[in-house]
Amino acid sequence: MNGTRASLEVETLLKLILLLIAAVLVLELLGEVISLIPAFLSSVVTLLIALVIVLWLLDQI
Numbered sequence: 001m002n003g004t005r006a007s008l009e010v011e012t013l014l015k016l017i018l019l020l021i022a023a024v025l026v027l028e029l030l031g032e033v034i035s036l037i038p039a040f041l042s043s044v045v046t047l048l049i050a051l052v053i054v055l056w057l058l059d060q061i
Helices: 010-057
Strands: none
């Protein structure tokens, strides 16, 4: 044993940890955005249905 156990420096390990934290944050943000898409599409579909009904009542279609 020559006294060198680790081949990575502390700065390199900190960079790896920061990279992993950034990746987790990006994945969580992406998950939030993806979960908002169905709610947005649901409201758009509801508005389109209401628009079709109003146009039908006004004899526009």
